[in-house]
Amino acid sequence: MATPTRWIAHLDMDAFYASVELLRYPELKGLPVVIGGGRRHQPETLPDGTRRFMRLRDYTGRGVATTATYPARDLGLHSGIGLMKAAQRAPDCILLPTDFDRYRDYSRRFKAAVAEVAPVIEDRGIDEIYIDLTAAPGAQDTVGFDATGGVRALAQEIRNNVRRATGLTCSIGVTPNKLLSKIASDLDKPDGLTVITAADVPLRIWPLPVRRINGIGPKAGDKLAALGLRTVGDLAAAEPAALVEHFGRAYGRWLHDAAHGRDDRPVVTHHEPVSMSRETTFERNLHAVRDRGALGEIFTRLCAQVAADLQRKGYAGRTIGIKLRFDDFRTVTRDLTLPQPTAEAEAIRHAAGLCLKRVDLGRPLRLLGVRASSLVRGGRL
DNA sequence: TCTGGGGTCCTTCCGCCA
DNA sequence: TCTGTGGCGGAAGGACCC
Structure with missing residues (x-):
């Protein structure tokens, strides 16, 4: 038997906090809503049973948006934006307070639903995980002539299970490693499933901006842009020695490997806090x-x-x-x-x-x- | 009216010690 | 005793992520 193909999934819940809030307040579906700020602006239930929500225009303080629904994102509101600034852009947008206990509860539920299908899970915070599917039943199966058919069906089963358990949708990327899967889960969002093989990297990954790589932030992104390196493909074509010269040995080499889709970090199922x-x-x-x-x-x-x-x-x-x-x-x-x-x-x-x-x-x-x-x-x- | 809160990891510098 | 070197832990800051 040949060595099995390594299949790592990255699962990202869609607009997680906002989606959890929409389960509680379904009348807000389709409306621009941001979550954030203090605990003061709880919705108010009126005598007739309807609810009154706070609007951004009524907010004062130093809070930022933790997340925004997709309609709010269309208005230019995104996570991290100051609420005062957000209020200028969309004064009528609804503002909800954060409820971390509730998000943690849904987080446990979706992770348990995934574990029923594939138990090798790495926690990456409240709304995302990596899953090692390599040894999961069916992952190595070929469907027709499609060598990815088995793992695709498995990922679909995970998505169905999450939806059944929580009522929420997620997006999954499945590739040979964590680095690529993290990028892939973002390619078809919300409610998407993207499978990418090593052979797909030039076509699917290289056209993307370098900032899509997890680990290239604002500083490194600006520095790369100043060197004329804007896409992952640009970075992949750059001389490794030049990258080392500008970014140091460790980071320079990592940039080169990342651009070529190389990453052998294992899925770590247990973390001690630091x-x-x-x-x-x-x-x-x-x-x-x-x-x-x-x-x-x-x-x-x-x-x-x-x-x-x-x-x-x-x-x-x-x-x-x-x-x-x-x-x-x-x-x-x-x-x-x-x-x-x-x-x-x-x-x-x-x-x-x-x-x-x-x-x-x-x-x-x-x-x-x-x-x-x-x-x-x-x-x- | 700028810019939260909870983390991890890396680099650099410095003092101490062998 | 002087000088050098290298390891190591602690401290500070920065980049990045969710």
């Missing part, structure tokens, strides 16, 4: 001296939250750190490694306080965060 953190952006900027009391309260609360998170999940952290963002958006961090790991709010607060003393607090602050890293399991010393 850090746990809590941070908050203030409603208005706070000053270290003038707003000492308010700042101290927030600081203590963040430490307590990190401690609670650590204890709930059974970890302790040896390194405690803080993060500050000033009114000019400059961000600084300070870390302190302790002799012993801790999950106690008071010890965290003390260490974080020492970190804070090392920062010049001359400017007003817009954000404060507390983090625990170098985590050890089970310890609560």
Whole structure:
């Protein structure tokens, strides 16, 4: 028997948070809706049973959109857009608060539905996963003359199962590796299924902009554009030595491999957390001296939250750190490694306080965060 | 009226030590 | 004792992702 073809799927839920909200508020189907902001703007149920929703024009604050329905995207609203800016573009658009508990619940449901068909799953956050289909029953089957027929049917079965379990649609890309599957799942969205083989890479992948590659962000994208490299094909044709020269050894080589669709990272079914953190952006900027009391309260609360998170999940952290963002958006961090790991709010607060003393607090602050890293399991010393 | 919150990983620099 | 070298952990920042 020949070596089996490696088949990795990337499954991405379609406009996940928004779609979960539409299940709860079906009257919003087809309307522009964004999710985000604080918890203040809950829909109101009127005496006649209908619901009243908040509009973007009524929003004030510093929130951003977490996601947007497809009709809202047509109006130029996208995830990450400031809600005040969004309100200028679409004042009548409906605004819903985020409800992470509910999204986590649906997340568990869709992942369980996938696991019934194919159990080798890598979690990539609340709304997407990788699935190793290589050894799944039927994946290597040829249907007629189509060597991808078996894996395509399997992916379709996964989609059906997710829909049955949640009422939600997803998009799946199936290819020989994670890198290509991530790109492929985005090619036919929403509710799509895309299968790509290594031989398809020049035709299907090379015409795409480099930014479609997971790992090429705004900075690298701009730098590549400045070198005249706009498509994945441009990048694939570039001299590896030139890429190394401009981007360093590791990243330069990775760029070259990625452009050729090469990626042998395994599907990892278990992850240990590296850090746990809590941070908050203030409603208005706070000053270290003038707003000492308010700042101290927030600081203590963040430490307590990190401690609670650590204890709930059974970890302790040896390194405690803080993060500050000033009114000019400059961000600084300070870390302190302790002799012993801790999950106690008071010890965290003390260490974080020492970190804070090392920062010049001359400017007003817009954000404060507390983090625990170098985590050890089970310890609560 | 700019620009959330929770993460991971990588690079660079620095001090310490063998 | 001086100089060099290399490893390593910790700290800081940055890029990127969902």
